[in-house]
Amino acid sequence: MNVKRFTAKTAREALALVREALGDDAVVLSTKPSGDGVEVLALAPEGMARIQQAAAQAPVQRAAPPVVVPAPPTLTRPATLAERIAARGERFDARVEPRLEPTLGDSAPSRFDPSRSAAMPEPGFDQSVARDVETLGMSTLTFQDYVRERMLKRRQAELAQQAPSLPAALAARATAPQAATAAPATAQPLRVVASEGRRADAAPPERHAALRERINAKAASTAPRREPPVLRDEIRLAGPGQHDVLGDSTSLRERGEAMGELRGELRSVRALIDERFGMLAFMERLQRDPRQAGLSQKLFDAGLSPALVRKLVQSLPDAQQAPDELAWAAGVLERNLHTDEHELPLEDHDGVLALIGPTGVGKTTSTAKLAAAFATKHGAANLGLITLDAYRVAAHEQLRTYGRILGVPVHTAHDRASLEDLLELLSAKKLVLIDTAGMAQRDARTKELLDMLQHRSIKKLLVINAAAQGETVEDVMVAYGVPQCHGVIVSKLDEAVKLGPALDALIRHRARVVGVANGQRVPEDWHRLSAQSLVQRALRGGGSAS
Template identity: 40%
Template structure:
């Protein structure tokens, strides 16, 4: 393998040097930044063993040259055998031959010449002289070795690709610090590195940091899937089931929405149903809220019971079903989803703003399999960073109906306001313990494009 070092002020310049010196098949081995802010890239080119190839070629030519001589000799012997077989022997010839035999068995002189053992020996010699084609041998061990080599090559390719991405991203940030600062701003707010990178790449190149911030705010406000004014649950009405993991605030949020509906349309307009028979006191909690609002609370634990209640409450403007909390990987989610679909209930997912971004993404991916018509962001009062929950809502296209900010019923619930969410998200500050170094930012930035998006 031919290996060389290349130096330059940027990646483009060095890549041009590598192409001119080693050609387009060169591969990048390592890269680093020198003290003088110069980049150093070590590249190599795989070179075939010419001596072995020459030797093999010589052997091939020698073998091909010798084959005509070998073949002509075989043809000569074959021709003579055929001539001998074609000649009909005379009785005299047979008699003289028999006179030389020591065995005088009667009838021996009647043996045909064509069956004489000598002809068989010559035929066997001809077969031995004929070139034989080697059949390929399939060694299981060699197949295993090939698979291992392919895996190692694939791993090497991924490492080289990662290093190249790191160089390109570092070069981009070096040339355009505004994009680097903007990317860091979004990551500090809680947005995923992939989301931040995709947005930063679209910032107009002539913008300074202040202009870039304004551009980011505008883009985020436009992309947050907030429900239009007058299109929330209370105004549209229907049958809705609040779903999500345990502890996200489904029961409290159910009471808050019911209270808003009672204040606007009266207590006869609301129907409350609970399917939570697992959590101790869950039904009692909703019944207390229902008593305060003057709304009856029904219980349904089976599909038949839920169907019956669906018919009973069909004249209600709004029916809210408080479901049992289930972790996103719980196998019972499928059964719950089927039960709600059978009764034409639309599912609303509650997203805990204080949860980890990875957890929120996992929750959204699993719950949206059964179909979701929207979301409600809860526990905004407990969250330090809002970027994670906004990232999940944007990427999964989950319309946000309400924002829940506390435990008080009915005060702590508001219609979704994108301006408020973006202002809080970009203005949030986490503890310095979770800050990353410049080198770590480079790693994250280079690797961000490999993140899998749901």
């Protein structure tokens, strides 16, 4: 068994040399810096196996009947390294199960600190280590004893750290062998001490078990209690109204609202990213296909939104199936624009119709046109007029003027109760028209108006301005709830430069157009236009009356 020295610039290179020379199971004894870099002392795995085998056989050899030889009072030479190693090994074997005196009880006040006793060096320890290092290169057997001594001391320190606190008698017995090592002795008396320790270890195990239980119980009672960690969400508020933050309904509701807003923002960001990347891909496709580029340019000029234009262009067939791409796009728009051209006209309907919409879209004028058209066909006696526009000064005077011309009285409702009374009063009429107050789509009173019209017999007609921007029309349809409306009236076609934005919103919301108004004349400027007429008018880009 030989210890080999490896020197390299770095520890990694030195370990690589060890692995190459001794294999992956080599035992590294020490690593220290040197003048050339790092020096590593390593041992082959077979050498460590021999050491362990010798350590296992050493107590068996000492188990022979000892021969007691009285030690002289004073020795003229120090104990050899082998004798000191054997003595410490025997003391370690004797202290694995410490012998306890029958008189030992819980009343012993003193305790010893294992960490202090493990860290306390023995007398003459530094000098013995120096002599051991000097003899390291002389004999393989000497190095084997040295390694065994180090292993025993390490095991002793681990056991001392794991043990709780023992009584003072145990401390005295644990430190007594260390004091005995300070006096030089021969190998023969040391074997006698080991034999006596082994005979003492044969004491009844019940006594040891009972003492261990008392020691463990004492240590458990004196050990500080550990409180479980308090999480940040579990912190409780102090005061008389103490409550859990996590369990507070207000806090949960606020968290839910915050999470909802965060989800909405994330969806908006995702939609924006999808739109941007989709537009980039769409523009790249337009550069490769001139037919798609030309069609998209015409649709953009008509005022259609980029989303609708992209869907149309992406669905454009080849030139053989659609030689005229604009005509093909017009046909697709006509099929997706819903009108009542195949149903009864609005003036031939029965029931209660309420015209709603923002300020200035032409609700009162459209009500007058519809009333005149109905009175012309069915007579003024079958018509009832109600106005809810009581907020503005003289707001209902315009409708009263039209009523006097038609010979129909106009009733005013200030709240829901009066509206229901008027509806009961006019229940015999064939058609009842309700003119509402104009409110901006973002006005808080708009919801109150819609709640006021929540009656089972009222059908709502949304009036939109064809001359408004596409974003404005979209906002109006969302605020007034176009899916809950009976239909849509498109007003001010004569003022619209581009009809495309209004038609785009109607197609995307799948709203049904029940009438159009293109002027101030009553009732001449009230029309029913087909989907084809509206699409052709939008693609021409003209807003003049036809």
